Each structure stands twice: as structure tokens, then as C-alpha cells.
Amino acid sequence: MKQNGVNVGVVQRSAGGNAVKAAAYEAGEKLDDITTGQTFDFTRKADEVAHKEIILPADAPAWASDRASLWQAAERAETRGNSQTARTMVLDIPREIPTDLQADFARSMLRPYAEQGMAVDFAIHRITASDGGANDHIHAMLTMRRFDQSTETGFSKNKARDWNDIFADFSKGRKPTGEKMKAYRDDLADRATAWCQSNGVALEISYKSNEALGKPAAEPTLPRWHFKKLEQTGEVTPDLAEVLQFRQQKKEAVQEATAAEAEIIDLTERLKRAKPIPRPTDPKAILADLTKDAKEASIQSLWRLTDAENAQRQHATAKPKGFWCRFNGKLRQWEEERERLDRAFAEATQTRVEAIEHLEKEKTNLRPKAERTAKENEEANKRELATTKPAEAYKVNEELARQIKREKAKEFLERNPPPKKKSPDEENAYKGMRM
Known part of the structure; x- marks a missing residue:
């Protein structure tokens, strides 16, 4: 705004x-x-x-x-x-x-x-x-x-x-x-x-x-003759000197507050990046991670079995027909390819069975380890949470940064209040004395 x-x-x-x-x-x-x-x-x-x-x-x-x-x-x-x-x-x-x-x-x-x-x-x-x-x-x-x-x-x-x-x-x-x-x-x-x-x-x-x-209240507005005198003679009146000094101090305070705001945002981002990532505490997720190699092998075996089955089906639809196929050797070639595909399908089926058995065996063997790791991770997370700030502390809060900036400016102005505005009588008396 x-x-x-x-x-x-x-x-x-x-x-x-x-x-x-x-x-x-x-x-x-x-x-x-x-x-x-x-x-x-x-x-x-x-x-x-x-x-x-x-x-x-x-x-x-x-x-x-x-x-x-x-x-x-x-x-x-x-x-x-x-x-x-x-x-x-x-x-x-x-x-x-x-x-x-x-x-x-x-x-x-x-x-x-x-x-x-x-x-x-x-x-x-x-x-x-x-x-x-x-x-x-x-x-x-x-x-x-x-x-x-x-x-x-x-x-x-x-x-x-x-x-x-x-x-x-x-x-x-x-x-x-x-x-x-x-x-x-x-x-x-x-x-x-x-x-x-x-x-x-x-x-x-x-x-x-x-x-x-x-x-805080704004600085008083000086009559323009103060500034005209500065332009014409180069002389700075005491009132103008106070205002100019105040403006310079205020400008420096704003720059300091802006730098502090940037530092807060930078530090917050750094803390956010440095925040430890919680370890997984779900036994199922840990078990899935431990058995991912066996699961991948099981998936690969399913793909090989599917490919072998599709090859058999396509080969069956291409069987040669007719009297002359028996004499020109095409039927014999087809039968030999069929035998090769049957063997490949049998091997893929066996591989699939072995992959599933291996995956189940891995799950059975590694389940206690996954449960044990989950408990260890949960304890480790509790220890880290006790020694680090909550996640909310790492979020960049722009409103907080602006509030800090306003408070710094307010604190400065409380220490250095604007020059007091002179009464008309004081102003006229001073002007008459100086001009």
C-alpha cells in the first residue's frame, strides 16, 4: 500500500x-x-x-x-x-x-x-x-x-x-x-x-x-525562504540544518532497516535449506525401499513373459496352409519356430515364478529390519526436533520483515525526534533578525 x-x-x-x-x-x-x-x-x-x-x-x-x-x-x-x-x-x-x-x-x-x-x-x-x-x-x-x-x-x-x-x-x-x-x-x-x-x-x-x-509524526515544513536563502547565498539557517541532518539520519535508518530486512530474508532462506529432512517412519515404505531391486526383477520377468506370450499368439496366426507347404519346407520352418517360442515361453514362466518367490522371500526376510529401522528413524526425528526450530521458523514471513523494518524506523525516530516547528512569532522574529 x-x-x-x-x-x-x-x-x-x-x-x-x-x-x-x-x-x-x-x-x-x-x-x-x-x-x-x-x-x-x-x-x-x-x-x-x-x-x-x-x-x-x-x-x-x-x-x-x-x-x-x-x-x-x-x-x-x-x-x-x-x-x-x-x-x-x-x-x-x-x-x-x-x-x-x-x-x-x-x-x-x-x-x-x-x-x-x-x-x-x-x-x-x-x-x-x-x-x-x-x-x-x-x-x-x-x-x-x-x-x-x-x-x-x-x-x-x-x-x-x-x-x-x-x-x-x-x-x-x-x-x-x-x-x-x-x-x-x-x-x-x-x-x-x-x-x-x-x-x-x-x-x-x-x-x-x-x-x-x-x-511517528512527520517533520515540520519550513518556510521556503530557508531554502531560497540557501540557493542565493549558500547559507544554511539553523532550522534548515536541523531538518537536513534529520533527513540524512532518517535516510540512513531506512537503508539500515532495508538491509536488515534483506538479511532476515536471506538468513531465513538459508535456514530453510539447512532444515533436516525427516527420516521415513512407515515400515511399509521402508520395506518397499529395501525390496525395490527384487520388485524391479519381478516386473522385468512379467514383461518377458508377456512378450513371449504375444510372440506365440502372433506365430500361431501365421501357420502355412496348403498341399505345397509340405514340400517346399515352409511348414517345417514354422514348426521349428513354434518349438523355439514354446521353450522361450516356458523359460519366461519359470523366471516369473522364481522372481515372485524371491520377492516374497525378500519381504519376509527384510520385514523385521524395516520395522526396526522405522522405530530408529522415529527416535532420531524426535531428537532432531528437540534441538532444531519448528518448520514454521524457516518460512519467509514478509510481514514480519516489514514489521521489523517499521519498528527500526520508529525506534530511530523516537531517539531522534523531528525538529519542533516554531511558532509564527518565533519564525517572524528569527526571519527579521537574519534577513
Whole structure:
């Protein structure tokens, strides 16, 4: 099962959020907010954006297909200083999904929201992860109101509060738990897994949290300015140094656990091959093994007798007939061959009788030995069983190996907990001091 990440939130003015700004960042574009007169330019991020698209409900007006117009209208529809102007989602894309299918995967995950009446603006970002692999993910923004062309802004006067249930009510920064959260994550996982099955991707996806899967908490996400400072000046901030050190230690721990898992499997296979084969304890089987030569001779004698009988029968049907056969010698030749076949048949019969007698004699003579050997083997098996592990111990148990791997990773993270996330005040104070 592939564990995938999902984050859901809101764009809120009281926290400095702006839907036009968030859309510009998501799409790597330059957008103007005519309400505030601000311009948000994120074209420097355009290289990260591999695909962008807007999915609209059936009743959406034509202007909603334009990104700037859509989010300018969403901003105008909200009048309070602490309004929520958009909902946001970030979905990880499993590395197993080919790049040419990622857009279709994103549509399948987000289209149900458009069917509920939301406008869904999404983009696929492709960046490199800390382990050097792909960190492809989906950024999506969703409107908070249904469309209503009778209003000045194009959105309904009332927010669609029923949509909160779809998202387990992430509004106002809540982080819900319990049944609603579980249902939300399960719904995402079912949709993702169904898409994979329909598109030939052998993958089962889970959006459960680390806590639900019994894993330690993930490391905190640092603000991007830590990484930008590293790129621009080469300077590593103390917080970033802690995270980078933790990532390296975690990578080494995973490698150690993987090596331990491979060692367990290898050792188990070696023990399995070294397991002693139990000696036979059935007297009949032992007797059959002791008399196999005599039994083989008996079988060979039966074949010879059968061949001799068949030769006699074929020869009898070929007897020459007629007056001239007595004078040309053919009848005499036939009679001589008949005498030879009779002698061969008699010899085969005698051999068969002797083989059967020998087999019975061997059985009689060797039966006590077979019974004695069976008892000796049974005692030997008991002694070996007392000094070796049961057969189950030699089976390769993949689940056990995975459990050991998880326990090793958990033990490491308990010894080396992730760096604690700083409060906003601490972060701002530190940033102001360093920048």
C-alpha cells in the first residue's frame, strides 16, 4: 500500500491570504487583483508548473474559465476582513504514475468537486524531492460559493455551507479528526485506487495519516525562504540544518532497516535449506525401499513373459496352409519356430515364478529390519526436533520483515525526534533578525 499525502486548507484574509495571489502562485503566472490594485507575479515559478487547468460545473459562466476573472470575482464576493475566499488542496502524486497520465489522475481526483458546483483550478508542480526523486504534486483551489449570474459578482450571496461536510470542515484552520476525517481520506483513497486499477497502475493508495498508520509524526515544513536563502547565498539557517541532518539520519535508518530486512530474508532462506529432512517412519515404505531391486526383477520377468506370450499368439496366426507347404519346407520352418517360442515361453514362466518367490522371500526376510529401522528413524526425528526450530521458523514471513523494518524506523525516530516547528512569532522574529 502506498501512503500518499493530502493537505486541505483555506485562503483567509485575516491571515494575509488572497485568492488571486494564491492562483498566481499555483499557476506560475502574473495576475492583477483589481479589488486591491495589487499585482502578483510568480512567473519565476513557471518552470515548475507542468500542467494547469480549470474544471467548471455545468452552470458556470464563460468568464469563469479565465483564471484572473475567476479569482477576482471570488475576492469581490467576500466583503469582510476575515473572509475565506477560496479552499486549497495539495495532493501528492505517486511516483508510480507516469507523467503523461498525471493530468488525468488529477482530473479524476478533482472532478467530483466540480460536479458539486465548485470551480476547481488546479496545477501540477514538478520539483525534486530531498532524496533526489520526483516530488510531483497537485495544487488545487476551489471556490467557496455556487455560481449565480443574477448577482453582481457572479457568485451566490450565501456561502455553500454544505460543502464543509465534504471536506470534513477544514474551515477556520480546524484540523478535524474522527469519523468525518476518516471518511474524507477513505473517499480520496478509493478514488485514487480505482483510477490506478482502470489505468493499469498496480498501486493501492492510502491517504491515512501517520498517526492512523502507527508511524511517528512527520517533520515540520519550513518556510521556503530557508531554502531560497540557501540557493542565493549558500547559507544554511539553523532550522534548515536541523531538518537536513534529520533527513540524512532518517535516510540512513531506512537503508539500515532495508538491509536488515534483506538479511532476515536471506538468513531465513538459508535456514530453510539447512532444515533436516525427516527420516521415513512407515515400515511399509521402508520395506518397499529395501525390496525395490527384487520388485524391479519381478516386473522385468512379467514383461518377458508377456512378450513371449504375444510372440506365440502372433506365430500361431501365421501357420502355412496348403498341399505345397509340405514340400517346399515352409511348414517345417514354422514348426521349428513354434518349438523355439514354446521353450522361450516356458523359460519366461519359470523366471516369473522364481522372481515372485524371491520377492516374497525378500519381504519376509527384510520385514523385521524395516520395522526396526522405522522405530530408529522415529527416535532420531524426535531428537532432531528437540534441538532444531519448528518448520514454521524457516518460512519467509514478509510481514514480519516489514514489521521489523517499521519498528527500526520508529525506534530511530523516537531517539531522534523531528525538529519542533516554531511558532509564527518565533519564525517572524528569527526571519527579521537574519534577513
